[in-house]
Amino acid sequence: MIRTVWFGLVTVAATAWYSGRSIVGGLFRASHAYHDAVQRGWSRALLNASGVDVEADGLENLTGVGAAILVANHQSNFDIFALLSALPVSIRFVSKQELARIPLLAQAMRSAGHVFIDRGDRRAAVVAMRGAAERMRQESFCLGLFPEGTRSTDGRLGPFKKGSFVLAIETQLPVVPVAVDGGRQLTMGRKVLPGTVRIRVGKPVPTLGRTARHRDELLSEVRGSVAGLLATLREETGDSTPI
Secondary structure (H helix, E strand, C coil), X not given: CHHHHHHHHHHHHHHHHHHHHHHHHHHCCCCHHHHHXXXXXXXXXXXXXXXXXXXXXXXXXXCCCCCEEEEECCCCCHHHHHHHHHCCCCEEEEEEHHHHHCCCHHHHHHHHCCEEECCCCHHHHHHHHHHHHHHHHHHCCEEEECCCCCCCCCCCCCCCCCHXXXXXXXXXXXXXXXXXXXXXXXXXXXXXXXXEEEEEECCCECCCCCCHHHHHHHHHHHHHHHHHHHHHHHXXXXXXCCC
C-alpha cells in the first residue's frame, strides 16, 4: 500500500515537472533529443517509484534504423514507460483520444510530437496517422504502435489490427517487431507491485516494394515475429503462460 501511494505521488509530481519541460521545449522548437531526454527522465522516475526494473536486449537491431514503425504487444501502462526508458531511439506513440483530455500531459505530448487518434472516427484517425507518418519520414523518428488495440490482461497475444500495416506499406518504412513481457504482473487491483518488464527487439521487417495486396502477409509475418520473441522471453523465465 505504501508503494502504491508513493507511486501515485511521484506520478503526479513527475508528470507535472516533465510535462512543463516538454511544453517549454515545444515553445522553443526543441530538438527530438531534448524531448527524448524528458521522456526518459519521466519514465525512469515512475519506474523507480514503482520498484520496476527493465531488461532489454536485441537493441542492436535498432542501430541506424532511422524512421521506422515499432510494433509491440501490450500488457500495461508500464510497457510505455519501459520502452521510452530503454530503447535508444526517438519514439512517438499513437495514443487514444481520451488522453488528449488530460490537462498538462496532453499539451506536453503534443509538444513532443505524439499523436492522438479518435478510434470512433476512422476517417479522422487515418488522416492523423498519415500526418504522423509524413513527420516521421521528414524528422526521422520511430512511431510506436500497439496493433492489438487494447491491453492483454492474461498475457496472451491478441489479434493484430490491420491499420499499422497499411501505414507501413504506404510509407515503405521498416517495421520493427518488439516483445514486451511482465507488465501484466505489476498491478493487482489498484496496487502497484515491484517486478521486471523484459523487452526483446527483433530484426526490422522491410516493406520496400510491398503493396496493398501484401498487407495480410506483412501482418502475419510481424505478428509471428512478436510471438516468437515473446515465447523466448517466457522460456528463459520459466513462464508457461500460453502465447
